[in-house]
Amino acid sequence: MSDAVLTSLPAVASRVFTSCKKCAADRYQIVLAHTNATTAKVECEVCHSKKSFKLPSTKVKKVTGAAATKKAQAAENRKNAHSKEFGDLVASAQGGEQSYNMKAKFAMNDKIKHHKFGVGVIRMSLQDKIEVVFEDEIRVLVHNRT
Ligand SMILES: [Zn+2]
Secondary structure (H helix, E strand, O other): OOOOOOOOOOOOOOEEEEEEOOOOEEEEEEEEEEEEOOEEEEEEOOOOOEEEEEOOOOOOOOOOHHHHHHHHHHHHHHHHHHHHHHHHHHHHOEEEEEEOOOOOOOOOOEEEEEOOOEEEEEEEEOOOEEEEEEOOOEEEEEOOOO
16 A cells, blocks of 8 residues: 555545544445446445545646645654554454454454554454454455355
């Protein structure tokens, strides 16, 4: 993941991290379809509201000076907000770390250890999916597979 400006639409079924008005927060949103060359239909993974995602205009000249600083600051803030959420969740998680296994069943606030992504805390648990906050990013994993 990088904060580089997108120059083409993310692929259908991939995820894009962008703001959700309904959640009033940045969320991972699933790309449902491409409406045209610069617009896609996306669905928020958390509240499932659907909306349009527009590519930033490519006509914009390279951002410099104060605007560039502001943009870097915004990216930094977003990273810090994620780190804070991760830290808070780890601190409030119940019990010890459980090894992640797609056959196991996990609940909200469980702390898990993933062989690849490391320690994460579950912030949402559905029938067959869990949303896990890892140190670097939020991932949706399967669980409760029988
Ligand atoms: Zn949302």
